Amino acid sequence: MRKGGFFPDEFTLGSVLRGCAGLKDAISGVQIHADVAKLGFKSDICVGSSLGHMYMNCGLLDEGERVMKELPIRNVVSCNTVIAGRVQNGDPEGGLRYFHLMKQIGLYPDGITFTSVLSACSELATLGSGQQLHGQVVKNGVVSEMAVRSSLVKMYSKSGCLTYAERVFHEEEDGFEVDLVIWSSMIAAYGFHGCGKEAIELFEKMSVNGFEPNDVTFLSLLYACSHSGLREKGEQYFNEMREVYRLEPKLEHYTCMVDLLGRSGHLEEAEDLVNSDMPMDPDVVVWKTLLSCCKVHKNAEMAERIARRILELDPHDSAAHVLLSQVHADSDRWGDVLDVRSGMKEKKVRKEPGMSWVEVKNKVHQFRMGDTSHPEYKRIEEYYRGELTRKMKEHGYVCDITTVFHDMEDEEKESSLSVHSEKLAVAFAILVTPPTGPAIRVMKNLRMCTDCHVAMKLISKITGREIVVRDVTRFHNFSDGDCSCGDYW
DNA sequence: TTAGGGTTAG
Structure with missing residues (x-):
């Protein structure tokens, strides 16, 4: 177009x-930005x-917001652009901040605004803010919009x-x-909560x-x-996907x-x-999926083989190292554990630190393994290591040390502090909320370990509290000594 | 003829 001597216009x-x-x-x-100016x-x-x-879609969030700020006016669409840009690119808090700014300057949010901010709440699992937004959705007359309602389903589901x-x-x-x-979002919600039977029933009802x-429904x-x-x-549905619905399975x-x-x-x-069966090349994610299955079923030999494949694709993959070391620990192969750890040290690969969040009285508290900076840390640790651990032991609790992965730089310091973040978060919530209070909802950035899983079951029994933990892959709902996952996860 | 949004493996 330009070679032909035409000038681009705004369209x-x-x-x-x-x-x-x-x-x-x-x-x-x-x-193009330069052309826009010229x-x-x-x-x-x-x-x-x-x-x-x-800019925001390319991950340049601040640059995008700066461009928008320089515009002579703001309207709902331009604000939605910033909000969605932040929420979809790893800054849900920033999206919510801009939402409040938008209201402050007198602009009315529409259905699209709400789908974005509800999505932010899904990510942060802040049920309190999500419920407030639900109220505003009704007041603003956008509950009938289908996109808004699928966001609401997702928000409630991801908030437990x-x-x-x-x-x-x-x-x-x-x-x-x-x-x-x-x-599809309701089917996904059932899956996330471990209700496979309900997901299947809904799928069948949907067909009727x-x-x-579509491919998302099947996923x-x-x-x-x-x-x-x-x-x-x-397996049945995977076959039906191809044979009945003519959908080609993706990676x-x-x-x-x-x-x-x-x-x-x-x-x-x-x-x-x-x-042999996949028509495309496997990526790191497929191998890591298989590796974590090796860990669950304690197959050290296959784990070695799979880990090698992953490290060929990405020699610095932290999760692969951690999983492999845990498989070795499970089989009491402590020499191999040390090999993996020294390999990590050499390559300067570090384990992603475990973090947990719990919302108490509309405020989110963050806990991180080995981080003592929470103002109530001392009290929490005393309660967990003292009274709670004693009662857990009375119920037969034995600490599962195979899942302990000491930080290598500071091993000694870590081992004296290494209480996983979700245990701290739960202990804190028990201390500051009434014993008859609502379920304790915790979110975690990694998968739960087996030791924490055992501990949570016992804590729910001892304290009579319902504990809901959202880890990276799913929900665990602990109540009276049992978990909704039925120990299958 | 130009701007923003919903479900999704690990």
């Missing part, structure tokens, strides 16, 4: 910026928003309130429309209601089967199948699936 620039955003191509985006479209709100969106998610979903009975995305599943369904130990059902679906087979103990079948 051309907006379209091409959208392309850069989709490609996450900031290099071309910057060039051609005098710097103050155009549509072009400016496209620019802002492009499956029943509230169900309630929003069943509002269809009050005359609200439903679509495939709402169905005339909705054709959620396979995930639900995998996390509930429904191996045969999972993600294969990853789910590897998890389904491996988790249920069929490690060789899972390995065969990766090595």
